[in-house]
Amino acid sequence: MSTFHNLQELRHSASLANKVFIQRDYSEGTTCRFQTKFPSELESRIERTLFEDTVKTLNNYYAEAEKIGGQSYLEGCLACATAYLIFLCMETRYEKVLKKIAKYIQEQNEKVYAPRGLLVTDPIDRGMRVIEISIYEDRGSSGSSSGSSSVSGSTAR
Amino acid sequence: MKNCEYQQIDPRALSVSPSSVQNHTEKKVQRLRRKWEVFPGKNRFFCDGRIILARQSGILPVTLGLIVVTCGLFFAFDCPFLVTHLTVFIPVIGGVLSLFVVTSLLRTSFTDPGILPRATPDEAADIEKQIDNSGSSTYRPPPRTKEILINQQVVKLKYCFTCKMFRPPRTSHCSLCDNCVERFDHHCPWVGNCVGKRNYRFFYSFIISLSFLTSFIFGCVVTHITLRSQDGKSLIQAIQESPASVVELVICFFSIWSILGLSGFHTYLVASNLTTNEDIKGSWSSKRCTEESGNPYSYNNIMTNCCVTLCGPMPPSLIDRRGFLPLVAASPATETELPPFPVKNDTNMCTKSTKDVLERLVRSLDSRGRCPPGAPKTTPVAVEISAAATPPAERSPPTGCSRQHAGRHTAAAPCPPFARGRERRDSFQSSNPAFRLASPSPSLSRTFILGEAPDVGFIPPP
Numbered sequence: 001m002s003t004f005h006n007l008q009e010l011r012h013s014a015s016l017a018n019k020v021f022i023q024r025d026y027s028e029g030t031t032c033r034f035q036t037k038f039p040s041e042l043e044s045r046i047e048r049t050l051f052e053d054t055v056k057t058l059n060n061y062y063a064e065a066e067k068i069g070g071q072s073y074l075e076g077c078l079a080c081a082t083a084y085l086i087f088l089c090m091e092t093r094y095e096k097v098l099k100k101i102a103k104y105i106q107e108q109n110e111k112v113y114a115p116r117g118l119l120v121t122d123p124i125d126r127g128m129r130v131i132e133i134s135i136y137e138d139r140g141s142s143g144s145s146s147g148s149s150s151v152s153g154s155t156a157r
Numbered sequence: 158m159k160n161c162e163y164q165q166i167d168p169r170a171l172s173v174s175p176s177s178v179q180n181h182t183e184k185k186v187q188r189l190r191r192k193w194e195v196f197p198g199k200n201r202f203f204c205d206g207r208i209i210l211a212r213q214s215g216i217l218p219v220t221l222g223l224i225v226v227t228c229g230l231f232f233a234f235d236c237p238f239l240v241t242h243l244t245v246f247i248p249v250i251g252g253v254l255s256l257f258v259v260t261s262l263l264r265t266s267f268t269d270p271g272i273l274p275r276a277t278p279d280e281a282a283d284i285e286k287q288i289d290n291s292g293s294s295t296y297r298p299p300p301r302t303k304e305i306l307i308n309q310q311v312v313k314l315k316y317c318f319t320c321k322m323f324r325p326p327r328t329s330h331c332s333l334c335d336n337c338v339e340r341f342d343h344h345c346p347w348v349g350n351c352v353g354k355r356n357y358r359f360f361y362s363f364i365i366s367l368s369f370l371t372s373f374i375f376g377c378v379v380t381h382i383t384l385r386s387q388d389g390k391s392l393i394q395a396i397q398e399s400p401a402s403v404v405e406l407v408i409c410f411f412s413i414w415s416i417l418g419l420s421g422f423h424t425y426l427v428a429s430n431l432t433t434n435e436d437i438k439g440s441w442s443s444k445r446c447t448e449e450s451g452n453p454y455s456y457n458n459i460m461t462n463c464c465v466t467l468c469g470p471m472p473p474s475l476i477d478r479r480g481f482l483p484l485v486a487a488s489p490a491t492e493t494e495l496p497p498f499p500v501k502n503d504t505n506m507c508t509k510s511t512k513d514v515l516e517r518l519v520r521s522l523d524s525r526g527r528c529p530p531g532a533p534k535t536t537p538v539a540v541e542i543s544a545a546a547t548p549p550a551e552r553s554p555p556t557g558c559s560r561q562h563a564g565r566h567t568a569a570a571p572c573p574p575f576a577r578g579r580e581r582r583d584s585f586q587s588s589n590p591a592f593r594l595a596s597p598s599p600s601l602s603r604t605f606i607l608g609e610a611p612d613v614g615f616i617p618p619p
Binding site for chain 1: 257260273276283305307322325358359453454461464465469471472473
C-alpha cells in the first residue's frame with residue numbers, strides 16, 4: 001500500500017458531495033419527532049429499511065425523553081420544592097437520554113453509515129431541527145484511497 | 158462574578174496570515190474562544206457563559222431592589238414587633254418566601270429561555286431550494302409560510318429571515334433579543350429576559366411566590382399597625398413609631414394588584430396550555446377559528462395541561478454557550494470568506510473523536526481484507542481535520558474527549574464540569590471542515606452562520 005504523507009493528496013480522495021436534511025414531523029404536536037420519509041438523494045447509498053430504522057429509533061428515544069409521566073412529574077415537583085437548585089447537582093432525565101442518543105448515533109455511524117460514505121449528525125448539534133446526513137463522494141481511485149486509510153491512523157496521532 | 162460581556166468580534170483580529178498558519182507557536186498564543194463570545198443574538202453573558210441575559214436587562218435591578226428593600230424593611234422593622242406579639246413563624250415564613258422569590262427570579266433571568274440557534278448555511282440553502290422549487294421566483298418573495306398539520310389542524314409556520322429557517326410551531330422571534338425562542342411567551346422587562354419554553358416554570362413560580370410574599374407582607378404590616386394602634390395609641394402615632402411600615406404598605410399595595418392579576422392570567426394560560434403570545438394574537442380564539450379547531454396543543458384537561466407545562470421534562474439548552482470555538486484553520490481561501498461574524502470553523506478539539514471512529518472502522522474493515530468505498534473516503538477527511546486542527550486546538554481536552562466515547566467521566570479532568578460531554582457532540586461536526594478544505598465550493602466553504610452546533614447544556618444555568 002502506498003503511503004501518504006502529504007495531506008494534499010488525502011484531501012483529494014474524498015469530498016463532501018451533498019447534505020440531506022431530515023426535517024421535523026409536527027403532526028403530533030411540538031414533541032420531537034423526525035420525518036421518516038426516505039430522501040431521494042440517499043436512494044443509491046443506503047437501504048430504505050436501515051434509514052427508517054435509524055430515524056424510528058431516534059424518534060423513540062426522543063419520545064422517551066419527553067415522556068410525561070410519573071417520573072417526570074416527580075422530577076418537576078422535586079425541582080420546584082428545592083427552588084430548582086437541584087438542577088445544579090442532578091442530571092435531568094432528558095440529558096440522560098440525550099447521551100444515549102449520542103451513543104446510538106455514533107454506533108450507527110460506525111456500523112451503518114460510514115461504510116456507505118455517509119455521516120449522520122446528532123440533531124442536538126443542529127438545534128433539534130434537522131437530522132443532517134452528509135454524503136461523501138469518492139474522488140480518488142479505490143486503490144490509493146485504501147492505502148491512505150491505514151496511514152491516516154499513524155499520521156493522525 | 159466575572160463580567161465578560163458580549164462584544165462584536167473584529168474579523169481582522171481573527172484573520173491569520175498564511176505564514177502564521179504554519180507557525181504553531183503563534184497559534185498556541187491565541188486564546189481558545191467559547192461560543193458565547195460569538196453568539197449572534199443580542200444577549201449578554203456572564204461567568205464565562207454560564208449566565209445569559211438579554212442585552213437590555215430592562216428593569217431587573219429595579220425588580221430585585223424593590224424585593225430586597227421591602228423584605229429588608231419587613232425583617233428589620235415589622236418582624237421584631239410581630240415576633241413578640243404573635244409568633245416566631247412570621248419571619249420564618251417570610252424568609253422562606255423571600256428566598257423562593259429571589260431564586261425563581263434569578264433563575265428566570267439567567268436561564269436560556271429556549272433560544273433556537275440559527276440555521277447553518279447548508280440548512281438555509283436547502284430550505285431556500287425547497288421554497289424556490291415551490292414558489293415564485295420574484296426578487297422579494299411574499300412572506301414565506303409553510304402549512305403543516307398538527308393534530309389534524311392546519312398550522313402555519315412562518316419563515317424567519319434572521320435565523321434563516323421555518324420557525325417550529327409556537328416559536329417566535331424576539332426583536333429585543335434577536336433570537337427565535339421556543340414556546341415564546343413574552344419578553345419580560347421586569348425579569349430582563351424572554352420567557353420561553355425553558356424558563357416558563359421559573360417565571361410562573363416567581364410570580365406565584367411573589368403574590369404570596371406581597372400578600373403576606375401586606376397582611377403582616379397591616380396587623381402590625383393595627384396591633385400598635387390598639388395599645389391605646391392613635392393610628393397616626395402608630396405610624397410615626399414605625400414609618401418603614403408605611404413604605405412597605407405602599408409598595409405592596411401597588412404591586413399586589415398587578416402581581417395578583419398577572420398570576421391569575423398566567424394560571425389561566427397554564428391551564429389551557431396557551432402562551433401570552435398566542436393569547437394576545439388570538440391564534441386559537443373561537444372568533445378566528447372554526448368550530449372544528451381550537452388549541453391543538455391542549456390536552457383538554459386542566460390538570461394535564463398544568464402538569465405538562467410546569468412539571469414536564471426540562472428540555473436542554475440548544476445553544477452551546479460554553480463550548481469552545483475551534484480555531485480558524487486559516488488558508489487564503491478561508492480568509493477571504495470571513496464574514497462580519499467570525500468564522501466558526503468546525504475543526505474543534507474533538508474532531509479527533511470522529512476520526513477515531515472512522516479510523517477504527519476502517520482498520521476493522523481493512524483487517525477483513527475489504528475496503529469499502531465509504532471508509533477510505535471518510536478517513537482521509539478525518540485526518541485532514543486533525544492536521545488542520547493544529548496543536549492549540551488539540552490540547553488536553555481532545556485526548557480526554559476521545560475517551561469520552563468510553564466514559565464521560567474520564568474527560569472531566571481537563572474539561573470543566575459545565576462543559577463535560579459537550580465536545581462529544583462536536584465530533585459530528587468534523588464533516589464540515591473536512592469538506593471545506595477538500596472542496597472549497599462556494600456553498601460549502603462559505604462561513605457558517607453562528608449559532609450552529611448547539612450543544613446540550615448539561616447543567617441548566619443558574
